[in-house]
Amino acid sequence: MRILVVDDSSTMRRIIINTLTKIGYSDYLEAGNGREGVDKLSAGPVGLIITDWNMPEMSGVEFIKAVRANEQTKHIPALMVTTNAAQDDIAQAMAAGVNNYLVKPFTPDSIKEKIQVVLKSAQAA
């Protein structure tokens, strides 16, 4: 399964990808903002999106809205990984179509657990 990691910080993308590799997911794509994320999705099938919220050009929430508005991509499960952790933030992200939410800073175990929850719920749907 290919995972699309969208974050404007190359460091954070590397942390997430290192964690994904450790837990057995080595097929991934990277994007530096939502606009690049949309472009990557048009290049081939993706089984999971992991996206930041605060990014230049197109934010994570705008990106997920674009994903959900597209017939080809609306089914892809999405995990938002962000420092935005106020209740209003979470409600806004879920309303945009995010399947689950992880607050930075996070541990490798916590992102692994969230990925498994998102993938399991997507399989059940």
Added chain:
Amino acid sequence: MQITAQLTAHIVTATVEAFEMMVGHPVELQTQGPEAPADWPSHVAATVAFGGHRNGVVCIHSSATTANTIAGAMLGIEPGEVNGEMPDAMGEVANLVAGAFRTKLAAEEPVSMITVPTVTVGSDFSTHTASGSVRQIYPFRMGNEAVLVELVLMDR
């Protein structure tokens, strides 16, 4: 306007959590005060501002050597292998600390917004605050290395 014990607790906890979880190097708070130590070797300053209900900045200072140690730890490589990634890594540390600080405040008051990080790298600079602002310096030890966290609140 003052930096209360509650605000201090939030910024210290945010810093400790960010370093423990995302850097993999725990930090320990030393004696805090309004001014940086005179011999402070700040070669890297990563800043995130926040605005809304509260206005101010969170800034992470370190030497270039320590910044490379932090970047290497975050990227999973040796400090000597860090090649241009350090500013992004330090910016992300500032983002993590300021973001967690914002989240802790949001549980008690209207939410503020944070900016994208900016990182200054150099060998001969100092940071100063504008009038109408208050500042607190939080020196941390990361093993044998030093990291300084600066919190500035602006009265506007």
